[in-house]
Amino acid sequence: METSRRSVLKAGLASTAALTPALAALSTPATAAATPLAQNPFTLGIASGDPWPDGFVLWTRLALNPIAEDGLGGMPSRSYAVQWQVASDPRFHQVVRSGVAVARPEHAHAVHVTIEGLQPAREYWYRFRAEGHVSTAGRALTAPARGTTPCELAMSFVSCSQYEHGWFTAYRRLAEDHPDLVLHLGDYQYEYTKGAYVAPGGNVRDHDGPETTTMASYRQRHAQYKTDLDLQAAHAVAPWLVVWDDHELDNNWADEIYEKPEIPQPDFLARRAAAFQAYYENMPLRASSKPRGIDMQLYRRVKWGELATFHMLDTRQYRDDQGCGDGYKDCPAASDPNRSITGTRQEKWLVDGFRRSEARWDILGQQVFFAQRDNTEGPVKLTSMDAWDGYVASRDRITRGWVDARVRNPVVLTGDVHAHWASDLKLDYDDPTSRTVGSELVCSSITSGGSGADSASGSHPWLRWNPHLRFQNNLRGYVNTTITRESLAADFRCVPQVKTPGAEVFTRASFTIEDRSPGLQQTYDNPPAPAAVTTRAAAADESADTIAWETARP
Numbered sequence: 001m002e003t004s005r006r007s008v009l010k011a012g013l014a015s016t017a018a019l020t021p022a023l024a025a026l027s028t029p030a031t032a033a034a035t036p037l038a039q040n041p042f043t044l045g046i047a048s049g050d051p052w053p054d055g056f057v058l059w060t061r062l063a064l065n066p067i068a069e070d071g072l073g074g075m076p077s078r079s080y081a082v083q084w085q086v087a088s089d090p091r092f093h094q095v096v097r098s099g100v101a102v103a104r105p106e107h108a109h110a111v112h113v114t115i116e117g118l119q120p121a122r123e124y125w126y127r128f129r130a131e132g133h134v135s136t137a138g139r140a141l142t143a144p145a146r147g148t149t150p151c152e153l154a155m156s157f158v159s160c161s162q163y164e165h166g167w168f169t170a171y172r173r174l175a176e177d178h179p180d181l182v183l184h185l186g187d188y189q190y191e192y193t194k195g196a197y198v199a200p201g202g203n204v205r206d207h208d209g210p211e212t213t214t215m216a217s218y219r220q221r222h223a224q225y226k227t228d229l230d231l232q233a234a235h236a237v238a239p240w241l242v243v244w245d246d247h248e249l250d251n252n253w254a255d256e257i258y259e260k261p262e263i264p265q266p267d268f269l270a271r272r273a274a275a276f277q278a279y280y281e282n283m284p285l286r287a288s289s290k291p292r293g294i295d296m297q298l299y300r301r302v303k304w305g306e307l308a309t310f311h312m313l314d315t316r317q318y319r320d321d322q323g324c325g326d327g328y329k330d331c332p333a334a335s336d337p338n339r340s341i342t343g344t345r346q347e348k349w350l351v352d353g354f355r356r357s358e359a360r361w362d363i364l365g366q367q368v369f370f371a372q373r374d375n376t377e378g379p380v381k382l383t384s385m386d387a388w389d390g391y392v393a394s395r396d397r398i399t400r401g402w403v404d405a406r407v408r409n410p411v412v413l414t415g416d417v418h419a420h421w422a423s424d425l426k427l428d429y430d431d432p433t434s435r436t437v438g439s440e441l442v443c444s445s446i447t448s449g450g451s452g453a454d455s456a457s458g459s460h461p462w463l464r465w466n467p468h469l470r471f472q473n474n475l476r477g478y479v480n481t482t483i484t485r486e487s488l489a490a491d492f493r494c495v496p497q498v499k500t501p502g503a504e505v506f507t508r509a510s511f512t513i514e515d516r517s518p519g520l521q522q523t524y525d526n527p528p529a530p531a532a533v534t535t536r537a538a539a540a541d542e543s544a545d546t547i548a549w550e551t552a553r554p
Helices: 016-025 169-176 215-226 229-237 268-281 344-356 388-404
Strands: 046-052 055-061 080-087 095-103 110-115 123-130 138-141 152-158 181-184 240-242 300-304 308-312 361-365 410-414 420-426 436-442 469-484 487-495 506-514 517-525 534-540 547-551
Touching: 046 123, 046 138, 046 229, 046 300, 055 080, 055 123, 055 138, 080 110, 095 110, 138 229, 152 169, 169 229, 169 469, 169 487, 215 229, 215 268, 308 344, 344 361, 344 388, 388 436, 410 420, 420 487, 420 506, 420 517, 469 506, 469 517
Parallel strands: 046 240, 152 181, 181 240, 308 361, 361 410, 410 436, 436 517
Antiparallel strands: 046 055, 055 110, 080 095, 080 123, 123 138, 152 469, 300 308, 420 436, 420 469, 469 487, 487 506, 506 517, 534 547
16 A cells, blocks of 8 residues: 555544553563552653664653653663554554563663564554553554655655744644654754753743753753653654754764864763764664764665655764854865765765665755855855855765766755755856756754744845745744655745744745756745734844844834
């Protein structure tokens, strides 16, 4: 059966109470004599990820007190047997796989289960049980079989969820849109202590614990984020493909180099190892991504039959340090052919993947702005040293790699900048008449930067002197895509504010990329209400990557 966005999902998110008739089939195996857990330990939700044609990864983590300072979730220091089930129906009448995993204290009671032997292109439902307590149910999908081309894939992508800056309503609305696959492109959590990073208008809730620098603090912070029920709903609706950006460790880190050299971090490599371990413990990743000290294999390739190949990149772990001290600069280092944002090995892996690809759509899931963005009009070019603009030769090699390989439809997906953008990709950005060779879609943040503000399409000043930049909007939200054999359609979804929970979502603009026709065609533009007309403000976001736009007041 081919999957599509028309699949019925609501039953897969049913409460545990609705599943009571099937619970008799579960029985907890004997464990070491100990007092049973008096509370439900599934406070952090459940998740699935990295789908293949025969299975996927299931994840959960046991925690009685998620924000416990030691990062261990208030769990007793012993192992627990965790049963799992996978069924072909949302009420678990047809259980097709089941087993027992062990949640160990040395891994913060996280559980990763690699499911195999399932049918390709199918919906499945899963759940866990421990000490008599049952988790909610989640929905997962297997990828289509090799050599097949499904009719449709509903894929959503997100980034940048700062817990303090707002409510995660956009995650809830994404779940209600029922995607078949979700890509998270980084900044899943933020490292700052309470009040260190304040959104315009103030923060609406607080981080617990210190700035994350140790294993305990990273585990605690991940757990605090995971308690958010809107985030849990987004995890439960579909499998995720995750990659990190900077805030999972330290703002704007580059390989073994921390952000601020004037503030020494003699234990930075230990901090990096702790962050990587906590990230793995809290994400639905395969065992191939288990960290080894300060190293973690995160770049990988996931195929959705012959319809799409997702090349998930890591632009932090292997990059050269940002040129000229970071920021927006006219920097000679940006053009140095010896510098790379991906590292040599990952770059070769990516270009080799282009050469071997037989997919209709080759999609790069990655972190920072890919197209050129000059932030000033005139002969001087000022671009972000933290984005691909700071690694021009690296970008050129990869772009030429897909052009030389005759990749059918290259599309770059991006997070990081706390605003929606859409761009045509070029080999020569300084020549507006040069041919378009790909497309970039950039999702706004879930909350980072506060509510932001709406603006009329085309009103952002940078679009005037960067004609390949086609769209920008500074509301919060995510992007839905519908990928078919003929086109990739993208809806830029927005919530009007994140200061209070429960905001509705709307589509701000839509674009289509036609098969074998690189470049964006705008198909829908929802103009802002008169009260939401915006003006340029002087403030910028935390990475100075976007201009903040504020609602004008009479």
